[in-house]
Amino acid sequence: MASLYDGAVQNLIDELSRLPGIGPKSAQRIAFYILEESKDDAQALIEAVKAVKEHVHFCSICGNVTENDICSICADPRRSNNVICVVEEAKDIAAIEKTHEYRGKYHVLGGAINPIQGIGPDDLRIRSLLERIGNGSVHEVILATDPNIEGEATAAYISRLLTPFDIVVSRLASGLPMGGDLEYADEMTLSRAFEGRRRIQGNSQHAIIEPDQTAQRQHLA
């Protein structure tokens, strides 16, 4: 969009357009909203950005965001130290916490292995994960990286690193999203849903045809 506004308005539109998910049209709409709102409201936004940059940093144990040295989850004595859930981003923690299913600790990698973007294992918080596991209280590591190429590669890489440890390594189930529609599921998701299918009843003498190595190899071929 050509610059149609005087300096300050266009500058704010440009700054807002930098933010993720905000295109030039939304940026213009937000800029005008800020322009028309009260000085106090604009000041509240400024203070909120400032406070985040000044007071918030990453938990020295797990990498979650916190205003203290250690985040509220790591500091919570009611949460189990026996299981660590490994996620790519701090915001993934919020998504998992909302399920109220998980009462262990977390470890934030800070991304996923992505050769195209030049992100290798050394750019992720993998060493500190191994140190935490080396301390001995961990029984299970849940690899909850994203179910895409980078996340799968990262999970596979970390899983290999964890072979020397006497712990369970698990991965979140892939399959059809709840409330979704089989008809609209992509092939990859549907194929994972088949591989990961669970027996719900029936004669236990007849074994379910397991998602075995052969099937895996056929999929990768």
Add this chain to the structure above:
Amino acid sequence: MASLYDGAVQNLIDELSRLPGIGPKSAQRIAFYILEESKDDAQALIEAVKAVKEHVHFCSICGNVTENDICSICADPRRSNNVICVVEEAKDIAAIEKTHEYRGKYHVLGGAINPIQGIGPDDLRIRSLLERIGNGSVHEVILATDPNIEGEATAAYISRLLTPFDIVVSRLASGLPMGGDLEYADEMTLSRAFEGRRRIQGNSQHAIIEPDQTAQRQHLA
């Protein structure tokens, strides 16, 4: 979304959620983006918001946004003073300017008549429009308020106020959007497109059946 973050992060998410078109998910994404970007980039955003609140106000003639007393369009001697295009919001000016079709001046009403939201004619910059027209150099007023109920009502109201003046009052054409699909046009738009149809060739003895008063009355009935 429950507040899953420590104070400052949640506070920034709340502040961002207030902005138009930003839901809690986008707010979280943007908050984390700000959290992870450099201090300089965050500062640039803060300065941009500050500058807009400190330096930008509304043109004393037309109500457009400007950092000076008079906006660049009102101050442009190459633009005609004979025609005023009346819009609801300053951002509508940018949309019209992008067409490069219009070389007159503007007048920003600051909204449209909307009884439900309690916005009456006195809340809009209508008095200053009449003053500008009263100065005598205006030959045409183009009513470019939005083609919705509020915009139409506002155009009708202003049009009535302008009857005493010896000027042309026009309204932007309503009809099918270019690049659109007749099949997907709503009834209202299609009916306006019929009413406003233009002769493109043919025997001029056979008159096009005009969008006359009768047709109008039938539509309103």
